[in-house]
Amino acid sequence: MVEESVEEEAQFGIGQVAERTGLSVHALRFYEREGLFLNPVRRLSGGRRVYTGHDVDWLNVCIILRASGMPLPVLRRYTELVRAGVGNEPERLALMREHEARVTAQIAALTESLDLIRFKVAVYEDLRDGGESAARECHTPPTTRGTAAP
Amino acid sequence: MVEESVEEEAQFGIGQVAERTGLSVHALRFYEREGLFLNPVRRLSGGRRVYTGHDVDWLNVCIILRASGMPLPVLRRYTELVRAGVGNEPERLALMREHEARVTAQIAALTESLDLIRFKVAVYEDLRDGGESAARECHTPPTTRGTAAP
């Protein structure tokens, strides 16, 4: 096992990185092809990849951005900007703000959907115990405004 | 245009339904093949589909469930239960509760991701105007517990 040698920089094999990020080794190679690393991944003689602690940190950022629905092309663009270094912060800001907006919109949409879902849960619950719910043929909560029939 | 004839039941062509649901006509036919309608869609002589107001209501439910990430197989299962009628409400309740749990988990995950995203937005903002941010080489907010370096 390769663990923090002196103080220099931790190094990891692809399997170790997979373990600590939760990504598969396939996904790691795929991400590399997709240009999602800040620096070219070093290779051992023999061609094996060697990852640094920084790589793992960056991957964890990528994982969060992906989990929040950032598409790979956007993530790649962001990576390019960070890689290019100082000077493009305004563009990074714009990109992140757009992503923030998409994520908040997504949360809002989910929260709204949750209204219907909870309404249905409630209907089935009180149908189960007692059941004076008038909701037999109706699928939508009364709170859903619009599309009202005459 | 076909609009509410007597009081019987509104009827719509596929194009009209596409218009008022936002789904494409392709998607409507696809959903039908996938068994996402409560009743077999009626056909005119000539084979054209005729949808009722109930179909449109149900589609709107489907749209919300899909938007909240319910996979088609689960939505189909739910449709089957509703179609089967009275008696399986406990199973519907279970299904909806599971979905509710997935959605709240998803919201929680997005909200957590939002922490990182907002952190980055903040970093780039104060880098822009003033810029005493110490965040040059660091990608993660200090609030991210764990995986702390020595």
Add this chain to the structure above:
DNA sequence: GCTTGTGCTAGAGCCAGGTCTAGCTCCTAG
């Protein structure tokens, strides 16, 4: 010297969820 473990590459395959096409059928209006 052989097996086992870990890794490599190129490229094929897979899944979800639609989307699009070709070729045909109707109906209605001019």
Add this chain to the structure above:
DNA sequence: CTAGGAGCTAGACCTGGCTCTAGCACAAGC
């Protein structure tokens, strides 16, 4: 009669994001 517009079917195709396979290369341990 003819053209346009809406619709039909079966089935091919697409995008995104991985995932897997085949065939090969090392390095270490028995």
